[in-house]
Amino acid sequence: MLFVRVLGPIAVEVDGRPVDLGGPVPRRFLAALSLTVGTPVSDGVLTELVWGEDRPRQAAATLRVLASRLRSALGPSARECLQRRAFGYALTVHSEWTDHGRFAGMITDGVRVLAAGDAGSAARLFENALGLWRGDPWPELDQAPDLPAERARLTELRATAVEELQAARLACGETAMAVADLSEAVSAAPFRERRWELLALGLYRSGRQAQALAEIRRVRELLVEELGVDPGPALRTLEQRMLDHDPGLLLVESPRPRGMRTETSPRTPQRPIGRVLSSFVGRDRELGLLSVLLAERRMVSLVGPAGVGKTRLAVEYCAGGADSPDRWIVRLGDVHHGDGVVTAIATALGLVQITGDPVDLVRRALTLRPGQLVLDNCEHLIEPVAEVTMLLLAASPDLRILATSRQPLGIDGEQVLVVEPLPVFGAAGGDGAAVQLLIERVRAGRPGWQPTDSDRETGRAICTSLDGLPLAIELAAARERAFGLHGIAAHLRDRLDVLGTTPRGSLSRHASLEAAIGWSVEHLTPADRAMLLRLWPFEGGFTWQGAEAVRPVGTDAGVLATLASLLDRSVIAADVTSGGTRYRLLETIRRYCRDTDPDPPATRAAHAAWARGFVADQAALLTGHRAGAAYRLLAAELPNIRAGIDYDLAHHPVHALRSAAALQFAWPVLGVLVDGRDVIRTALDTAADAGTEDRARGLLALSIVSFHAGDAREALGRAEAAMELLADPEPDRDLWLHALMFRALALTALGDRASTRSAIDRLIAEVDRLPTADWIRGCAQFGQGIALLLEGNLADAIGWLASARELSAECGHLWCQGMADVVLACSLLTPAADADTAASALTAIDRALRAFGEQSNISDALGAVYIAAYALMALSSPESAVGLRAAAIQHSERIGADPRRYTQFAHPVVLDRMERLLPAGEQRAAEQLGRQMSWTAMVALVRDSVEGISAD
Structure with missing residues (x-):
């Protein structure tokens, strides 16, 4: 697990191991990302935070190099926490994986626990929170525009923690320690009245009533002389209670040692939860997030499609941690009636002799001995499981419940954690966890096997065909000795029976992937099932309008309600990030539906x-x-x-x-x-x-x-x-x-x-x-x-x-609008063009790119970028010009376009000059660098150049 420390000089740990981040530049890069954990930071903002006025010429490319080096430093288990998003780079970690996030959470919890009367627990929380503080937050980013406010917020929280820690100590009877620390605290921050209030109360409880009143008089004089104000109502009320000798000021809880817990019932040894013998790949982030969620919430559901590994994730979570609370796993896959749910729970708890009402027995057992209850495979028993879950949570306030299901239970307070398929590609474009799992499982049958580049490419194709589903990948690996990876990939295009059967000892209750998918489909309502079996022809997803067009004749249910129901049951997925919702079937489910559809020709025709x-x-x-x-x-x-x-x-x-x-x-x-x-x-x-x-x-x-x-x-x-x-x-x-x-x-x-x-x-x-x-x-x-x-x-x-x-522009014809500017830019690029003329050409290209961008016009935009390279050449930017032209050619070749088709409008001398713009070696190096540019980087280079011209 990745842990980031910013309360002091930035430091990073991966699985408890310190990571060497390198020099000041990568440290500032990571510190900038940690300012908004989970939210992308744009390239422009990152460039300003990392370099300030000394930004490199190729800032975007340098950021990519920095990100790549940091991922290498983080290692395979944490590299995916540093991600490239559409709007910039993001550090995708939970707030609990940062010291400032954990610090703020501890303060909030401490205040809440103290208000509830548990002073001992509150004191521990405040002490632990203050222990995270090593100095001013983000010292690497003194110039960050948003930093003063965030630093002030954390500093205020620290001041609050200092005060409330002493309040908790006073409530626990640790008066001497509190008075000693408060004497230093009032000197450090003399205008914080809460500290004077607590100091005076501590002195009073220590039998030093006169000194307590003297401290109140001292703070009154300080406030009047320095600020011209009187003490607040809390101090004035405390002073009056002291003058009245209020006995309530001396009441404190019994000073019980803060590490003790009382047992409400005798405990019996719990049978340990064993791990599966095979390795567990690619779920470190989910394990960490699950731990955080179960610490915060009482009801968490792992939801996902068949074969995605929900049960395995739950078992690995339960098996981890030697000093964890009691955990019981209840297997509901073989329970076919709602009445059997409570019996299955009782059996998991070890209540083998059940007399009377089993519900009361289970409720009493979990009230006396709360822990974490795992309800596995709930999808076919949603109603009875939800009913029992609400009953048990209400009866035992300390109980935590973790459910695995293909749909949420739908109860109040439920936290849903969607378990996604394993990624086929890693953050840096290499093998993702899905391919790593395939390779590991193949090695289990072929010790010492080392995949070739061809094997890895085939493995990526297999994992893509299988949607990154761990169960499907494991079943494919089981057949590698019979067909080889290339044979499996060839057969998977049309059929699923090339996959092996579930091995003995597996957590899957289904004999095959097809059986697991069938379990999901057969438990749908008739209307939902009929709709699902009509969706398989869609390639690359579909909208609700598309689903409406292929809906079976005679179906009464509305298409939106049906899609929502299928989504809840994890047989379709939804993408809501692109501005409009698109649905899709996993490829494995698509093939199952195609093979099960009662009338495939009619479905394809629709x-x-x-x-x-x-x-x-x-x-x-x-x-x-x-x-x-x-x-x-x-x-x-x-x-x-x-x-x-x-x-x-x-x-x-x-x-x-x-x-x-x-x-x-x-x-x-x-x-x-x-x-x-x-x-x-x-x-x-x-x-x-x-x-x-x-x-x-x-x-x-x-x-x-x-x-x-x-x-x-x-x-x-x-x-x-x-x-x-x-x-x-x-x-x-x-x-x-x-x-x-x-x-x-x-x-x-x-x-x-x-x-x-x-x-x-x-x-x-x-x-x-x-x-x-x-x-x-x-x-x-x-x-x-x-x-x-x-x-x-x-x-x-x-x-x-x-x-x-x-x-x-008036009639909305974007192509002609953009092309007029492209040709205009070409016409301006003559051998006699000066810097102003070249700037006008580049500005015209920028206008064209905006029109083409609105049109999603890739082909003509690449032609515009190609012409922009010649404008940069006229602006004395030879490396950028050569690189940008090479990038435009490279991307055009991929789509079959010709970016040179508009150069007949430019002067031949200008076109010829580009070929000899740099010495041969430098020309090749600039072209090589350009061919690595992304589409976003090309457009950004043009846009930044135009903005630079405007600034000049």
Whole structure:
């Protein structure tokens, strides 16, 4: 377990072992993260806290290196506590795993316990809390903007602890020790009246009544002279009670030694809870969190899907700790009726001779001998278990109950801890706990086996197919000797029976993974089960609207209520972090549902019909103000859309062609150019009997996708083929305008000035002939700007590009809005461009990136980043320029895009200069570093450069 100390110089322990954090920079980095434990700290804030004004040039990359080194220092058991989130880095530890969190918790508990009358326990809490204090908090971060308030809060808590510790000592009768410490305390903080009050009370109880009154007079004089105020009501009341010789001032509890506990009943030795013989992998965080939760809450439920390891986690928790309270594990898996719950508990408690009411007997036993009761496998007995749990908790105030179940018990005060599958990948991108478990279990059957890189890659594929479920991974490892890892991976794509059976001595009560999943599914209500069996075609998750579209005919229950019920029973999962809720089935459950579905063809057809309608609805929004949201929805549903198109290719080719063509702008925007190109070609070949309009739309979609892929000749050929099919523009004028636009765009990439001018004139004439949508008119203006630019008329070109950008912004056409700025930036990058001109180009690129970001446009954003590299070159940032260009090329190659497709608008001399910008060795080093940049780092580099220009 990771423990972070900041009450004094920062120090870290992992499983009780001190960790060497290195020099001052990594220490400040970790100290900055500990300011907001569990909450991400952005790169910008981290950079300011760690380096101040001396920030490195590549701050984001340096932060990654720092994080990687710290993870290595923390070791395998704690490295995942330092995580990279979408908004920055975060130290994902519970507040109890930090000394300031534990300190604050002890103070709160001490005040509460003291108010309840347990002065001895309160004194121990305050002493332990003060023992954590080693100096001023976060001395490494003196310049942090939020630090003074947090440091003041902790300092005030410490002052409170000093005072309340002495109050607890006085209540325990430890008067002499309290008076000695209070004499020092009033000198250290003379204006805190609580200290004077306690000192005077201690002196009075020591028989020194005159000195007690003298101290009250002294503090009155101090307050009047220094602050001009009289003592508060507490001191004035105490003084009057002393003058009245109130006997209540002398009443204290019997000074019983503070380590003693009284036994209310004779104790019998408890049978120890033994661990399973196999190793326990990847649950250190959950074990630590479970300990904290059971210390704070009386009812905790471990909830998760079949095979995730809830029982094993509970057993490991119970078996740990030699001086832990009594713990009993009640196995409910084989209890089939509610009446058997109490009997099972009584048996676990050792009450073998049950006479009379078993409920009263169990309640009395747990009242006399409270401890921790583990109720394992509760999912099929939720109602009776919840009833018994509430009864026992009410009868025994010191009892703690831990339940394992596939759904919460749903009782008041229940703390739910969701047990997630093991991660396949670690925080640094290496093997996660799931792969480590697979390797360990394979080694159990093959001593000395060392996995190759190929074995590890196959192991990751297996663990991904099995959702990181520990039970499934162990059953897969059991078959390694028969099939090998590669054979298991191949079979898992279609079937689960390749997995082994549960070994003897396992905590799982099911013979196989399929049986464990079946147990979950068969205990659903008929309506829930029918809904679940219709969800398997969804790829990558689904929304409630998608589930509604495939809901079985005749189902009365509302889809939201059904999804909530399935979620409660851990057969589906929900992701609420992306702004809208998405549900998903684990892959293992998906395969079970596919194999169990009574009518798979109908289910697949319903899913394809939903995908078809979804594409049509969202594609209609891609050129207006709702385009950003539509692109994000399409991106989220892309796996489902592909599955739907695949189905239509086999059953309804014309529908497949329509969907593929409707996504003509989405394929490049979402960065799936290669896939989109292949899908459109396949659909055109398969739907040979499609009508003229459908084929023309398919050809035009292939044209625009080919353009973004850097194949201008195919783009031109497909656009002209579509125009030949259409022949007469009147029946579908918008389609004809698309053809004119795409043909003109392809010609610009080919650099044919005369043909480009002719195509643009033809487009503008058609736009002016009849009323036309603003987004098409904006594209025509954009084309005019390009034609003028190719003709060397820079001034007029800039005017047309600006008009195109403004009109596109007004009508919500994000692509043209961003592209106008990209081309404008290209036109500014001439050999004579000075720093101001380059700054204007970079500012235009930043505007384009914001438009593309709203559109989720990966392909064109990479083209913009590529052009930004040349602007940085003109701004005398050679290393950044070379690195940024290499990064844009690297990311573009991954999606099949060509970032160079807009460089025909830049001067050749400028393009050539980049190749010789640095000496050969430095050029290669900068390119290598750039190829490691993330998408976020690329955009941040552009944005930071623009902000730097603005600051100058």
